[in-house]
Amino acid sequence: GCWGGWGGGWEGQRQQQQQQGHGYADDEDEELTEAWQQLGSFLKQQCPGAEAWVLSGSPAVTQHLGMRSSKKRSVSIGGVKSAWLKYEVREQQQQQQQQQQQQDGQLGDGQQRDQQRTAA
Numbered sequence: 070g071c072w073g074g075w076g077g078g079w080e081g082q083r084q085q086q087q088q089q090g091h092g093y094a095d096d097e098d099e100e101l102t103e104a105w106q107q108l109g110s111f112l113k114q115q116c117p118g119a120e121a122w123v124l125s126g127s128p129a130v131t132q133h134l135g136m137r138s139s140k141k142r143s144v145s146i147g148g149v150k151s152a153w154l155k156y157e158v159r160e161q162q163q164q165q166q167q168q169q170q171q172q173d174g175q176l177g178d179g180q181q182r183d184q185q186r187t188a189a
Contacts, residue, residue, distance in 0.1 A: 102133050109134035117160045126151040 112121055112134070125131045126149050131138070140155035 101130055105130050105133035106135070109136055112136070112156065112158045116158050119158045121156045121158060123154045123156065124151060125154060128152075 108123075112119070113136075123131065123134070124144075126146075131154060134156070136156050136158070138154040139157050142153040144151050144153060
C-alpha cells in the first residue's frame with residue numbers, strides 16, 4: 070500500500086545545513102533529485118487515486134515529482150521556510166488523457182487539421 074512503502078531523504082534538513090554554511094556536494098544534489106523522482110514514481114504507480122501531502126523546503130526539488138500540487142500551506146520550521154503541498158494522485162488513465170490534451174493544445178491550427186485528416 071501507500072503507507073510506509075517509500076523511504077526518501079529528509080530534504081529540509083539538508084537545506085537548513087546549507088543555510089548554516091554546510092553546503093552539500095553535487096552528488097548529494099543528484100541523490101536528492103533522484104529521491105524526489107522516486108517518490109513521484111511511487112505515488113503514481115502504487116497510489117493512484119490517493120491524496121498525498123508532502124513537506125518541502127525547496128520548490129526546486131518538488132518539481133522532480135513530476136506532479137502539480139493542488140494546495141499549498143506555508144510553514145516555518147526552525148527558521149526554514151517550508152510548505153506542505155497537497156498532491157492528488159491521478160489514476161493512470163487520467164494521467165494519459167491529460168498528457169494527450171496538453172499535446173493537442175500545443176499543436177497549431179494547421180497541425181490539428183492535418184492530424185484530423187490523417188485520423189479520418
